[in-house]
Amino acid sequence: MAPAISISLDDSSDMTDFVINQGHGVKGLSEMGIKTLPKQYIQPMEERLMTKIEPQESIPVIDMSKWHDIQVANSICDAAEKWGFFQVVNHGVPLQVLDDVKKATYGFFGLPAEEKRKYSKENSSSNNVRFGTSFTPQVEKALEWKDYLSLFYVSDEEAAALWPPVCKDQILEYMKSSKLLINHLLQVLMKRLNVKEIDQTKQSLLTGSVRTNINYYPICPNPELTVGVGRHSDVSTLTVLLQDNVGGLYVRGNEGEDSWIHVPPINGAIVINIGDALQIMSNGRYRSVEHRVTANGSSNRISVPIFVNPRPQDMIGPLPEALANGEKPIYKQVLYSDYVKHFFRKAHDGKKTVDFAKITN
Numbered sequence: 001m002a003p004a005i006s007i008s009l010d011d012s013s014d015m016t017d018f019v020i021n022q023g024h025g026v027k028g029l030s031e032m033g034i035k036t037l038p039k040q041y042i043q044p045m046e047e048r049l050m051t052k053i054e055p056q057e058s059i060p061v062i063d064m065s066k067w068h069d070i071q072v073a074n075s076i077c078d079a080a081e082k083w084g085f086f087q088v089v090n091h092g093v094p095l096q097v098l099d100d101v102k103k104a105t106y107g108f109f110g111l112p113a114e115e116k117r118k119y120s121k122e123n124s125s126s127n128n129v130r131f132g133t134s135f136t137p138q139v140e141k142a143l144e145w146k147d148y149l150s151l152f153y154v155s156d157e158e159a160a161a162l163w164p165p166v167c168k169d170q171i172l173e174y175m176k177s178s179k180l181l182i183n184h185l186l187q188v189l190m191k192r193l194n195v196k197e198i199d200q201t202k203q204s205l206l207t208g209s210v211r212t213n214i215n216y217y218p219i220c221p222n223p224e225l226t227v228g229v230g231r232h233s234d235v236s237t238l239t240v241l242l243q244d245n246v247g248g249l250y251v252r253g254n255e256g257e258d259s260w261i262h263v264p265p266i267n268g269a270i271v272i273n274i275g276d277a278l279q280i281m282s283n284g285r286y287r288s289v290e291h292r293v294t295a296n297g298s299s300n301r302i303s304v305p306i307f308v309n310p311r312p313q314d315m316i317g318p319l320p321e322a323l324a325n326g327e328k329p330i331y332k333q334v335l336y337s338d339y340v341k342h343f344f345r346k347a348h349d350g351k352k353t354v355d356f357a358k359i360t361n
């Protein structure tokens, strides 16, 4: 239902108040039926246009039912090296769980603004629960057409106390049901790096903290002038990404300047992408690839990424096993929370975050 208020979109502080402080988000703007995109959302030309979309290219779709087969293992590692992205089917996460988490996402964003704003940075009782809009609105020159809820998992007890009741159980269930898939993928990926066994220390380094976001991209007036999410790579070890059937996720391709590949929605499939932490730990062998989401003029879109990460207090750098062949390290050791803060404190800027960990001389 449209909120029974009207705001002057020319007044920047009025807009910020409505979208951010009152908790309406861009969903609120969309549902007011605005006909033109507010100027704050107009992206520079180079961020809007994708000059070269490769319709004939696609990222691999991998059947996980025989994940331990050498051919399947090879296709997982090859995809992580070449594309940094792939989709998985027969992944073992029950389709009901995926359906339920998508419904719960609509449930959360369907709450009245007064309810959602309780979880905003200013009002939330914990840094681990955050409802927001765009990415880092305080520093962005142009805003992104997306609302989100970000949940950093600490324990079931904390989730029960702090997470929104309307989506808590479904998100926890989705996180728990994807654990086996995550472990299988990491086992396979580690093997190619000469890591024979994932002991507790490695397990913790690879998967010690988990953050789940639920993203809402409402129908946008003038979608061609803005973005849903700007160009970035994830700072995770790997990301398990559930998207709905709308489409709009594009991944940087290998065909030179500005080539982009669409990630087509496949019913029941899950998208997997390598994040910066694994690119760093693999000394650049596995690639954390830039991606972006377009805004859409006719459909609302949701997505639910699970970011599997090192713990904030971990030092990350190239794994000794990955360097055992005498390869020179291209990344230094960095404190993971410093890395993540560096990412969150600037606007999206493609692949630049990883420079933070590069050895420069």
Ligand SMILES: CC(C)(COP(=O)(O)OP(=O)(O)OC[C@H]1O[C@@H](n2cnc3c(N)ncnc32)[C@H](O)[C@@H]1OP(=O)(O)O)[C@@H](O)C(=O)NCCC(=O)NCCSC(=O)/C=C/c1ccc(O)cc1
Binding pocket: 127, 128, 130, 134, 135, 150, 152, 209, 210, 211, 213, 229, 230, 232, 233, 234, 235, 236, 275, 307, 309, 310, 311, 312, 336, 337, 338, 340, 341, 344, 345
């Ligand atoms: C550094 C963290 C994230 C927060 O620790 P904190 O002690 O609560 O730190 P701060 O409260 O000082 O937050 C640091 C900055 O990050 C910002 N931030 C704090 N969570 C958030 C938050 N979920 N969202 C967007 N800003 C935040 C926060 O606003 C703050 O910015 P500023 O106020 O300008 O200093 C800490 O939990 C940590 O190291 N976690 C490790 C695990 C982790 O969360 N990894 C990130 C996985 S997320 C990922 O790969 C991709 C995410 C992504 C997300 C959106 C996209 O469009 C694209 C990609």
Ligand SMILES: O=C(O)CCC(=O)C(=O)O
Binding pocket: 213, 215, 229, 234, 241, 243, 249, 291, 292, 293, 302, 303, 305
């Ligand atoms: O919505 C999507 O498909 C991708 C979102 C994304 O890249 C992210 O949240 O990091």
Ligand SMILES: [Fe+2]
Binding pocket: 232, 233, 234, 291
């Ligand atoms: Fe992402």
